[in-house]
Amino acid sequence: MGDRPITWRIWLVICITVLAVAAAVLIPAMPQPLAYHDFADHREAFGVHNFLDVASNVAFLVVGLAGLIVALGRRAYFQFGVERWPYVIFFMGVLLTAAGSSYYHLVPDNETLFWDRLPMTIAFMALVCSQIVDRINVRAGLALLLPMLMLGAASVMYWQATERAGAGNVIPYGILQGYSVLILLLLAALTPSRYTRGNYLYWVFGWYALSKVLETFDAEVLGLGHVVSGHTLKHFVAAFAGVAVCLMLTRRTLIAMDPHRVAQPRPPRPPVDVPSTSGPRPPRGGDGGTGGGQPR
Secondary structure (H helix, E strand, O other), X not given: OOOOOOOHHHHHHHHHHHHHHHHHHHOOOOOOOHHHHOOOOOOOEOOEOOHHHHHOOHHHHHHHHHHHHHHHOOOOOOOOHHHHHHHHHHHHHHHHHHHHHHHHHHOOOHHHHHHHHHHHHHHHHHHHHHHHHHHOOHHHHHHHHHHHHHHHHHHHHHHHHHHHOOOOOOHHHHHHHHHHHHHHHXXXXXXXXXXXXXXXXXHHHHHHHHHHHHHHOHHHXXXXXXXXXXXXXXXXXXXXXXXXHHHHHHHOOEHHHOOOOOOXXXXXXXXXXXXXXXXXXXXXXXXXXXXXXOOO
16 A cells, blocks of 8 residues: 555654654753744734734645645545545644634734644644555555644644743754654655656745745844735745645656656567577587697
């Protein structure tokens, strides 16, 4: 059922997973910086504080709904029907991010940030499992889906609990998010998919990276023309990662079924002339030749 033998590439993924867990445990605790909640654009419109940062989450709403329609419908191609469920949960996470992020940006603080981060971890973990299904082992990817979702949720719950206790530790959540992105990139580079369009995963990575750049330069982007902030644009750009997944699902097929990927039979080799063995043999020395034979 789409299973592949364990190779050094898979062992590399396993080793990175172990290192990420060790880092989450060993790195000293660090609370969530309160300055994180001070976004550049505080403008109000229609009675809504931080209007553009709130309203821009409509991008996640649209992509999440469209992705669910694709993943649950007939337009997405799956060799086995059960392969759709990691993608369904991924798009559910995107859809819930629209609600969680909107709620957070109305009143940005650690308590509301919890509802922003929780659905994002759902989306991250589900996407990782979807690529394990596509590229490594169907059974393993499906078996890991629930544990990975629980791990993602636990990282956010742990962060919130430590903040409430006055000893905040955002490190495990941060490592989990970075781990997810790194694993997706490694899977794309080292383990080919059973499907065509597997390289669309690079678009997911590219949109995510660009969204982090916009988030980092939130105020600088707003200062360019005082029209829109970097964080507002981040929401739209991050949603495009979901669009890339939608396109991948609707355009792909099994590589074995793709006429452009199927190996063509080699042309027959031309016949090789084999020297005949039925002709006269060269004379041996002493058998009437001129070289003289051995003396009697």
